[in-house]
Amino acid sequence: MQIREQLEQLVNGAIRSAIEDESLALTEAPEAALERPRDLANGDWASTVALRSAKLAHTNPRQIAQAIVDHIPANNLIDSVDIAGAGFINIKLAPTAFQSVVAQVRQDGVDFGKSTIEEGYTNVNIEYVSANPTGPFHVGHGRWAALGDATARVMRHAGYTVYEENYINDHGSQMDNFGESVAVRYQQLLGRDVEMPESCYAGGYVKDIAQSIIDTDGDKWLDADPDERRVNFRERAYQFELAEQHRICDAFGTTFDKWFSERSLYVKDADGKSQVDRAIDAMREKGYIYESDGAVWFKSTEFGDDKDRVVMKSNGETTYFTSDVAYHYDKMQRGFEHLIDLWGADHHGYVARCEAMLAAWGYPGALEVMLGQLVNLFRDGKPVRMSKRTGEMVTFEEVIDEVGVDSTRWMMLSRSSDQTIDFDIEVAKKRDASNPVYYVQYAHARICSILRKAAPADLAAKAESGEISMNELAHAIIPAHADLTGLTHPSEIDLMRKMDGLQDLVASAARDRAAFRLTHYSQDLAGLFHAFYGNCHVITEDESLQNARLALIDATRIVLEISLGLLGISAPTKM
Numbered sequence: 001m002q003i004r005e006q007l008e009q010l011v012n013g014a015i016r017s018a019i020e021d022e023s024l025a026l027t028e029a030p031e032a033a034l035e036r037p038r039d040l041a042n043g044d045w046a047s048t049v050a051l052r053s054a055k056l057a058h059t060n061p062r063q064i065a066q067a068i069v070d071h072i073p074a075n076n077l078i079d080s081v082d083i084a085g086a087g088f089i090n091i092k093l094a095p096t097a098f099q100s101v102v103a104q105v106r107q108d109g110v111d112f113g114k115s116t117i118e119e120g121y122t123n124v125n126i127e128y129v130s131a132n133p134t135g136p137f138h139v140g141h142g143r144w145a146a147l148g149d150a151t152a153r154v155m156r157h158a159g160y161t162v163y164e165e166n167y168i169n170d171h172g173s174q175m176d177n178f179g180e181s182v183a184v185r186y187q188q189l190l191g192r193d194v195e196m197p198e199s200c201y202a203g204g205y206v207k208d209i210a211q212s213i214i215d216t217d218g219d220k221w222l223d224a225d226p227d228e229r230r231v232n233f234r235e236r237a238y239q240f241e242l243a244e245q246h247r248i249c250d251a252f253g254t255t256f257d258k259w260f261s262e263r264s265l266y267v268k269d270a271d272g273k274s275q276v277d278r279a280i281d282a283m284r285e286k287g288y289i290y291e292s293d294g295a296v297w298f299k300s301t302e303f304g305d306d307k308d309r310v311v312m313k314s315n316g317e318t319t320y321f322t323s324d325v326a327y328h329y330d331k332m333q334r335g336f337e338h339l340i341d342l343w344g345a346d347h348h349g350y351v352a353r354c355e356a357m358l359a360a361w362g363y364p365g366a367l368e369v370m371l372g373q374l375v376n377l378f379r380d381g382k383p384v385r386m387s388k389r390t391g392e393m394v395t396f397e398e399v400i401d402e403v404g405v406d407s408t409r410w411m412m413l414s415r416s417s418d419q420t421i422d423f424d425i426e427v428a429k430k431r432d433a434s435n436p437v438y439y440v441q442y443a444h445a446r447i448c449s450i451l452r453k454a455a456p457a458d459l460a461a462k463a464e465s466g467e468i469s470m471n472e473l474a475h476a477i478i479p480a481h482a483d484l485t486g487l488t489h490p491s492e493i494d495l496m497r498k499m500d501g502l503q504d505l506v507a508s509a510a511r512d513r514a515a516f517r518l519t520h521y522s523q524d525l526a527g528l529f530h531a532f533y534g535n536c537h538v539i540t541e542d543e544s545l546q547n548a549r550l551a552l553i554d555a556t557r558i559v560l561e562i563s564l565g566l567l568g569i570s571a572p573t574k575m
Helices: 002-022 049-057 061-069 093-109 140-159 173-189 202-217 226-251 264-266 275-286 320-333 345-360 396-403 403-415 425-429 436-456 457-465 472-477 490-500 502-511 517-535 541-568
Strands: 046-048 079-085 086-091 125-126 161-168 258-261 291-292 293-299 311-313 338-344 367-372 375-379 420-426
Touching: 002 061, 002 086, 002 173, 049 061, 049 086, 049 320, 061 079, 061 086, 079 320, 086 541, 093 490, 093 541, 140 161, 140 338, 140 375, 140 436, 140 502, 140 541, 161 226, 173 202, 173 226, 173 472, 202 541, 226 367, 258 320, 264 275, 264 320, 264 420, 275 291, 275 320, 275 338, 275 345, 275 396, 311 320, 320 338, 320 425, 338 345, 345 367, 367 472, 375 425, 396 403, 396 425, 403 420, 403 425, 403 436, 403 517, 420 425, 436 457, 436 472, 436 541, 457 472, 472 502, 490 517, 490 541, 502 517, 502 541, 517 541
Parallel strands: 125 161, 125 338, 161 258, 338 367, 375 420
Antiparallel strands: 046 086, 079 086, 291 293, 293 311
């Protein structure tokens, strides 16, 4: 049980006792609801319960606070309790409280910091990346890949059931344009003078796809029917780019439970209905579909949108919005309670109509849209506009190849999604303390090095080679019930206090969709470890103290591994 939960039990028990012996004139016991003071001079935890209860008790808040404090039983968690200001109850913890955190971390392992959610929903679908399969990922897609993946990881640790989905935009005119682009490059490579239409894709990757077709089929398609050629090339180019998307996401450590094809929404079932038809029918049954000027409209203004939206044009073609209608309806029909979409900030004008469609089916508030700002690339402080290799847009894959997955993830997650990221490639490549991800990973690796140093030579060698894990090494050399009472140095207390805060941090980061907080937390924890390392010798002649400090750094290692893991970043055992 977390320290806060144990303290709240003590204070809540004291409130009930004070009410029972009539020291406190209340009929119902309010919750202690402890909070962390901003200034540690005010203690480790504080409660405003006395101020909140003054009106109901018709008593001065300080008197209420005193009555509560007088009823807190003797315990080994609290060092002192002070009543401050108008009636704040400030609690300073005893070293034994912090020492219990070390034992808890080592007992829970990678499950430390997990919690149960307090919201009214648990089953969440999070959709992100969702790029057109018509070209390489740009760095913005990389940010969504990092952000969506980390958000899902953090939410799972906080107790949500999360299903990750990538929506493939493989329906519509852009796919035909893609096929035509490849057809033009194919003809050009075979010596035919053909101009690339303005609506087509002119990137060098299109020429590569065309060349691969030549390598396979030669000039077979040169004089083929243009429509047949475009369709064939469209499908081959589509499969090529989709495979590239899978490959890059896998390399980045981002995996999805489902890659959802937009095309599937238009496939008719045995009853002759597509998911598009069923989604519109469901709106029609609710009275939110009407026809005007030969087109089919959705009454989105009834739900706060600035105008009604066309779902079917007068010529029978669907709009881009229609696919979104069907896709989100499909997600709700699959049983999800809450939908999270990650979009670029340039899609902000699209939010109201999408919220409206969920409300029309009777799911108000079920859709949450996270809007992300741009990523600006720099090299030594100077903007990077074009790839040195291709002379075109810098792709996400090029950034990963140059910087590495871990540094790329850290940079992409270092700020809130609503803030622009200035990504300096040269800074991200540095292997020193100026690079925050290196600084944090180095703390983890240093702890592993100390554990190996403290181990017998044979075990150290096995850990060095990877034959046994660091968990196995730590459990082999640190007594299961090591005496932790020697952990009283301020640097040790700071480390333990920080580790105790992980569960609250994860819960708030999940609730606020703020995975970036884990980067700050990891940095702070690494900094506290480095300070501890400079102030306290782990390997000492005092065996009891050495075991205690080994247990402390092992717990720190585990929490660093958890916090990095929630960001999708590795925790190396040596560097």
